[in-house]
Amino acid sequence: MGNVLVLDHPLIQHKLTYIRDKRTGTKEFRELVDEVAMLMAFEITRNLPLQEGTINTPVMETKTKVLAGKKIGLIPILRAGLGMVDGMLKLIPAAKVGHVGLYRDPETLTPVEYYIKLPSDIEDRELIVIDPMLATGGSANDAIHSLKKRGAKQIRLMCLIAAPEGVEVIQKEHPDVDIYLAALDEKLDEKGYIIPGLGDAGDRLFGTK
Numbered sequence: 001m002g003n004v005l006v007l008d009h010p011l012i013q014h015k016l017t018y019i020r021d022k023r024t025g026t027k028e029f030r031e032l033v034d035e036v037a038m039l040m041a042f043e044i045t046r047n048l049p050l051q052e053g054t055i056n057t058p059v060m061e062t063k064t065k066v067l068a069g070k071k072i073g074l075i076p077i078l079r080a081g082l083g084m085v086d087g088m089l090k091l092i093p094a095a096k097v098g099h100v101g102l103y104r105d106p107e108t109l110t111p112v113e114y115y116i117k118l119p120s121d122i123e124d125r126e127l128i129v130i131d132p133m134l135a136t137g138g139s140a141n142d143a144i145h146s147l148k149k150r151g152a153k154q155i156r157l158m159c160l161i162a163a164p165e166g167v168e169v170i171q172k173e174h175p176d177v178d179i180y181l182a183a184l185d186e187k188l189d190e191k192g193y194i195i196p197g198l199g200d201a202g203d204r205l206f207g208t209k
């Protein structure tokens with residue numbers, strides 16, 4: 001079964017408080033999501049492989065370390081996942097970005113795929129699927145199935161907030177996928193919203209409510 005890791009860095013937790021607050025407007029919400037995504041990217045890149053190289057400092061030659069060049073792909077789930085892309089690219093600028101367009105039908109809560117465009121070499125990349133919200137898990141589950149169907153072999157999932165119901169779905173359907181969160185909340189309400197959550201991430205990011 002995949003691991004679930006709550007990234008409890010104080011800066012992430014502090015910013016998440018303002019992201020959750022209903023008084024936070026669109027501009028500030030977007031900035032905070034960008035910042036938290038960058039901090040989460042810092043945490044989840046801890047395992048990137050390094051290789052030794054040699055350079056000359058102004059004083060002498062020395063052995064030092066550089067990234068071994070592992071290929072990464074960021075896969076935001078549209079729309080809300082877009083809000084996390086730029087923050088992550090600040091730390092992983094060489095990553096390629098693939099898009100999966102999904103919306104959750106408000107009545108049935110089942111995901112509807114409307115767009116997919118991926119880097120051509122996804123089978124060689126470690127893919128990080130990003131979406132602020134993991135609620136019933138339907139959207140992330142579909143996105144991951146779509147990626148695997150197209151050849152993806154290494155996938156991680158990064159969300160701001162998850163409900164236990166969504167985590168369970170991913171762990172059952174995709175035991176090979178580790179999940180990284182800023183918070184694991186209590187449950188879903190009768191409309192499938194995460195409680196206490198942050199409301200509708202897409203609407204808060206793009207001001208569409």
Ligand SMILES: O=P(O)(O)OC[C@H]1O[C@H](OP(=O)(O)OP(=O)(O)O)[C@H](O)[C@@H]1O
Pocket residue numbers: 077078079080081102103104105109111131132133134135136137138139140166192200201202203
């Ligand atoms: O785990 P689930 O129950 O599938 O719910 C989570 C999904 O719901 C939201 O997207 P939404 O459908 O609101 O689309 P949007 O990003 O375009 O607003 C969110 O960004 C996730 O993709």
Ligand SMILES: O=c1cc[nH]c(=O)[nH]1
Pocket residue numbers: 080133135192193194195197198199200201202
């Ligand atoms: O709480 C939720 C659940 C699904 N999608 C959201 O944007 N928020």
Ligand SMILES: [Mg+2]
Pocket residue numbers: 080200201202203
């Ligand atoms: Mg939405």
